[in-house]
Amino acid sequence: xxxxxxxxxxxxxxxxxxxxxxxxxxxxxxxxxxxxxxxxxxxxxxxxxxxxxxxxxxxxxxxxxxxxxxxxxxxxxxxxxxxxxxxxxxxxxxxxxxxxxxxxxxxxxxxxxxxxxxxxxxxxxxxxxxxxxxxxxxxxxxxxxxxxxxxxxxxxxxxxxxxxxxxxxxxxxxxxxxxxxxxxxxxxxxxxxxxxxxxxxxxxxxxxxxxxxxxxxxxxxxxxxxxxxxxxxxxxxxxxxxxxxxxxxxxxxxxxxxxxxxxxxxxxxxxxxxxxxxxxxxxxxxxxxxxxxxxxxxxxxxxxxxxxxxxxxxxxxxxxxxxxxx
Numbered sequence: 001x002x003x004x005x006x007x008x009x010x011x012x013x014x015x016x017x018x019x020x021x022x023x024x025x026x027x028x029x030x031x032x033x034x035x036x037x038x039x040x041x042x043x044x045x046x047x048x049x050x051x052x053x054x055x056x057x058x059x060x061x062x063x064x065x066x067x068x069x070x071x072x073x074x075x076x077x078x079x080x081x082x083x084x085x086x087x088x089x090x091x092x093x094x095x096x097x098x099x100x101x102x103x104x105x106x107x108x109x110x111x112x113x114x115x116x117x118x119x120x121x122x123x124x125x126x127x128x129x130x131x132x133x134x135x136x137x138x139x140x141x142x143x144x145x146x147x148x149x150x151x152x153x154x155x156x157x158x159x160x161x162x163x164x165x166x167x168x169x170x171x172x173x174x175x176x177x178x179x180x181x182x183x184x185x186x187x188x189x190x191x192x193x194x195x196x197x198x199x200x201x202x203x204x205x206x207x208x209x210x211x212x213x214x215x216x217x218x219x220x221x222x223x224x225x226x227x228x229x230x231x232x233x234x235x236x237x238x239x240x241x242x243x244x245x246x247x248x249x250x251x252x253x254x255x256x257x258x259x260x261x262x263x264x265x266x267x268x269x270x271x272x273x274x275x276x277x278x279x280x281x282x283x284x285x286x287x288x289x290x291x292x293x294x295x296x297x298x299x300x301x302x303x304x305x306x307x308x309x310x311x312x313x314x315x316x317x318x319x320x321x322x323x324x325x326x
Contacts, residue, residue, distance in 0.1 A: 011037045011112040012318060013309055014102060016089055019046025020295045021285025022118035023073040024302030030080035032310050038084045045070035046120045048295055057295055089255050113318050114280045114309045117268060118302060119252040121286040125245050130214040138222025139214060141245045143167040147174050153241035156181055156225050158211055164246035165193040172202040179238055181206045183230060206238060214243050251287050274305040282308050
C-alpha cells in the first residue's frame with residue numbers, strides 16, 4: 001500500500017471504542033503483536049462509566065465500580081503495547097489502495113488494514129437536567145446492571161414498549177413495587193409482554209403521565225418523580241428510590257454512513273463471528289448486540305473480533321506487505 005501526503009501512518013488494526021468490547025479487542029490484538037491503535041470517543045469507557053457497582057463481572061467477588069473496571073482494563077491493554085488516542089471518528093471509507101481510511105475531527109486521516117467497531121449503543125434518555133444530575137445515584141438505564149441495589153424499594157420505570165416491560169418485570173425480583181409511567185393510555189409493547197406485566201401484582205401503571213423532573217437533586221439521590229397528566233395538566237409526585245429509563249437504545253453507527261449492513265434500527269449485522277458485510281471490518285459489543293447488552297458479553301465479542309481480525313490479516317498476507325509514502 002502506498003500512503004499519500006497527509007496520511008499519518010498505516011495501522012494493521014484500529015479499534016474504535018474503549019468499553020469492554022474495545023479494550024478486550026485491544027488486549028488480544030496487542031498480545032498478538034499487532035500494535036493496535038485504539039481511538040477513544042467522547043464517552044471514555046462507554047456505559048460502564050455511568051454504572052456505579054458492577055457485581056456480575058467474573059473475577060471480582062466483592063464487586064467493582066464501572067470506572068474502576070475500565071481503568072484496570074486500560075492499564076492491562078497499555079501494558080501490552082496498545083496505543084489509546086482520543087478523537088471523534090467522523091467518517092470511515094474503503095481505501096482505493098486497500099484497507100480503510102479513517103477521518104477524525106482533528107483533521108487526521110488514518111489508514112488501517114482492518115477496523116474493529118466497538119462504539120457501543122447509547123441509551124435513550126428523557127433529556128431532563130435532573131435525570132442527568134442523578135445518573136448513578138438512583139437513575140439508571142440498565143435493570144440487569146443495577147436492579148439488585150433496590151431490594152425492597154419502590155421503583156419507577158419510564159416507557160411503554162417491550163424494553164420498558166422487560167425492565168419492569170426483571171425489577172420485580174428486587175423491588176417492592178414497580179410503577180410504569182407512560183405518556184399514553186395504551187402500551188406499545190407486544191401482547192404477551194403486556195399480559196405478563198398486567199398479571200404481575202408488583203407492577204402498577206401511571207397512564208397519560210409525562211415526567212417533568214426526577215427528585216431530589218438537592219439530596220443527591222432519587223426520592224421520586226414529578227409528573228404531569230397530559231389530559232388534565234394536573235401535577236403529582238410518585239415516590240420511589242430508583243428511576244429506570246427504558247425507552248430504547250441507539251447504536252452508535254451514524255459515522256459509518258451506510259458503509260456496512262445494519263438492521264432497521266442501525267445495529268451492525270455480523271456473520272461467522274464478528275464479520276460485517278465489509279471484509280476487514282469487524283463489530284464487537286453493543287454496536288452489534290440489541291439483545292444482551294452486558295459488559296461480559298461485550299468483552300467476549302471483543303475477543304472474537306480480535307481473533308477474526310488477526311486471521312484476516314494472516315490470510316491477506318499483510319505481515320509481508322510493504323508501505324511506501326508518495
